[in-house]
Amino acid sequence: MASDDRLAGERQPARGTHLAPYLASLNPEQLEAVLHEGSPLLILAGAGTGKTRVITTKIAYLVKERGLQPESILAVTFTNKAAREMRERAAMLEPRCERAVIRTFHSFGAWFLRRNAAAVGLDSNFVIYDDDDSTELLHAALPQISKQDCKRYASLIARAKDYNLEPDSPDLSASIRDEDFRRIYALYEKRLRETGNVDFGDLIRLPTKILGEDAAIAARTKQRFRVILVDEYQDSNVAQFLLLQRLAGPGTYVCVVGDDDQSIYKFRGAEIRNILSFSKIFPGTKTVKLERNYRSYQTILDIAGDVVSHNSGRLGKTLRATKPGGAKPQLALLDDQDQEVEFCARIVRTHQKQGGSLSDIAILYRTNAQSLAFEKDFPRKGIAYRLVGALRFYEREEVKDVLAYRALLLNPRDEIAFRRVVNKPARGLGDSSVDLILDRALGGGLSVIDACRESSGSMRGKGKAGLEQFLGVMDRAAAMLGRSSPPAAARAADDGGADAAEGPYSLADGGKAARRAAGKGKDGGAANDSGPASLGVLLEKIISASGLAGYHRGQDEIAGTQKLANMEELVNASALYPLLREGLAEFLETIELDRSFQAGEDAENRDAVTLITMHNTKGLEFPLVIVTGLEQGLFPRDDEEGEDLEEQRRLFYVALTRAKDSLYLTACRWRRMRGRLFETAPSRFLTEMDPERYEFWKSGASASRPVQAHFPRSFPGARAIAGHGGAAAAGSRPLAGSYGGASRGPAMAETSARPGAGAHNASAQGSEWRQGQTVYHDEYGQGAIIKVSLTENSGPLVIVQFESGKIAEFFPKYTRKLERIKE
């Protein structure tokens, strides 16, 4: 299209005097970002500044007014949810945007790879292995290595792939010192290639490789995608950056959107330098900052800004609220988790009383384990909750079982799927039989199913019968899929390269192509002739014939689980897909790439409080947010320093900026972790906030229990904090002078109530804490030390049994509550 030239050539956007309404409603910076053309564009979009709106408007604008083919636009996001939202909102502005390629990075990789699989010697019917599968594969290849180490290695391999490092990359030794690692990684790759499958990392790495090695495919791809938009760019990794670089030709318009202050996935390979140095790598980059925040009150943005300003190496932004007014955030200093739950419940009830709904509220925490206290107590209090992201549907044993049968059906070389289900339920096929079959398969270049067939002749008794039963299930299932569609392998050929606009997987769809086929009934329903059959039929058959139904029903009865129900949920989910190989492949890919699937429709719509990790809140917003567990040692952990600490600070920033109207923060003096009780200091992040900007929560004049009874004694007085481990131990700047003494209400009045506390502390470190010593604790009274162990950084850890019978552990270095008594 001629418009493509215009796009690449012109520097000044053509500003019409009369803007269309969808453009006129943008603020000046947003409009600038939408209209910009010519050079690469970096949109620095702070939290709540209308980032998605800008991207979707830009896509619509390009199609509507700049005459771009929607097919030539590629927009990548990190989550399926974000991709879905972007697709819907763009299509709302301009229906043709349906045809743009709006996908997650990984889904785009899979899409590309299926079309060009042959270029890396893959068959396009590959299945995508998740981290568990990778671990299993490693364990199968190296049974002498424990499962746990396999898991560790698998995650190292995943990380290596995030950095686009191969087993023989020189840089690999710089990042991973383990001598064996290269060998293990290489072996893993070999075994993975033998299965014909790929892992998540491959979905980025292999397309990058293809684009680097195959000039024809590269040229075709660059020809096709004239515009590339990347969302959440701050969380892209090195491999994704390289892919972007190879997708972009000289005439490609590249626009990335992100917020360096919200980069929170370093531990998964996210490379914040991608965004920090974008304009160096793409010369001539135009940067647009979006700083007008439409989500939160300024009171909320202020403390968020306080906190994140302690980070170095920022591009620098200051959010300005567009909503006037707003109450100060409230900090509640509590004794322990029970009070924290109680506090949250109280906030919830108050909110309800004021006419708010439960779904307005989110309770945030750092670790999943912290959700338990709420889960236990909320039902008793009649508070409905929705737990986000903990035990995910697809991770459930029974779901993985069913999926493994199906993966095996699609790719009979899938060793991991085979191992998972060949003896489930037990069919008398132990490890030795399975290894025998797999040796035969690997040795003879057979699929595992064919190897089973060959092996069954040489087996006897229970194992033989079991194997034949298993083969029977697989054969019948395969027959149901029928011959009605071409084998998956043939698909890559008819579909050409990345520029193919049609094909079994159509452009931006997520299931539509196959469903369309089902609707038309074209060749559908191979197994019966009563209309177009769905994949659900096949699934049901597999579940019953394999014996999984009976097996898991038994488990349900023993353990009170609902595995059978979950499998049925899976059947329901698959009923949207046609009973064809394509349908199966597409369903599997959807499941593999979108792990957010939630069983049960009502779960989404129910009015309930959201319990969620801070990480999982990225991109979300709630009218009322409670950020819990703001304690040193938990958030941040004591071992987090330097870049890690800065990432935690960004995580806190993300958490704070989720709140639209009200924000509450909680910290507990006592925290149970791993079954032990720790005395904690408040999170250093709290001390980074200007005390003028928040209030201490008070339980109110009513007869309610005073919730902040003890904690304030050690907060935020400088000496008390220094006496606690956290800030002082981490070598941070002194806190003295940060706070205004006792003027902040009753909480502060007690701050200096313990003369000599610091001295006590200092003497505690050097001298004796030994077994048998009698001690006195402020709260638990008298007790005896039953064990002392020495830690590297925290001095002695003493375990005390109190007269009440209670056993607790203390680091004398960190607590002032424990004293030794002479006998």
Added chain:
DNA sequence: TCACAGTGACTTTTT
């Protein structure tokens, strides 16, 4: 092959 008890480990986790 299975069931059990002992051991040790333990952030966060878009895909």
Added chain:
DNA sequence: GTCACTGTGA
């Protein structure tokens, strides 16, 4: 405190 892995014994 909880879970998953591991080794043992039936």
